[in-house]
Amino acid sequence: MKKLIYLFIAIASLTSCTPDEVLDPIVGKWQLDSQTVNGIEQTTECERNTTLEFFKNGTIAEESFYIDGLDCLSDTDTSTWENLSGSTYRIDNDTEGDQTLNFSQNNTVFSFTMTEIINGITYEFISAFRKL
Numbered sequence: 001m002k003k004l005i006y007l008f009i010a011i012a013s014l015t016s017c018t019p020d021e022v023l024d025p026i027v028g029k030w031q032l033d034s035q036t037v038n039g040i041e042q043t044t045e046c047e048r049n050t051t052l053e054f055f056k057n058g059t060i061a062e063e064s065f066y067i068d069g070l071d072c073l074s075d076t077d078t079s080t081w082e083n084l085s086g087s088t089y090r091i092d093n094d095t096e097g098d099q100t101l102n103f104s105q106n107n108t109v110f111s112f113t114m115t116e117i118i119n120g121i122t123y124e125f126i127s128a129f130r131k132l
Contacts, residue, residue, distance in 0.1 A: 025107040030129035046072035
């Protein structure tokens with residue numbers, strides 16, 4: 001009788017477990033680590049407080065920090081995200097369109113590059129975020 005009970009418990013425990021949901025690597029809270037323009041660091045200590053929180057339901061909560069005169073101010077915003085495939089994402093407030101994120105350090109850092117031409121000069125902007 002004990003063998004039957006142990007067998008029942010073993011089978012019940014194996015069949016009642018469902019595999020853990022696989023989350024997109026972007027889900028979580030990220031803090032700005034650096035921003036460069038043409039390879040030159042531009043990030044202030046104030047701006048490094050900027051965070052993005054990507055939720056698995058496809059929403060983003062953003063708190064941006066910026067310098068206004070001598071003051072470090074913040075602003076909040078929300079938007080949505082969608083993983084189009086692999087590391088290509090669509091963020092609804094991204095005026096550049098779809099963005100390819102480069103994940104590194106075991107998915108604890110992501111960066112993206114934007115190129116913009118201003119008055120005939122090409123600028124390359126790279127932003128990197130670290131997972132909290």
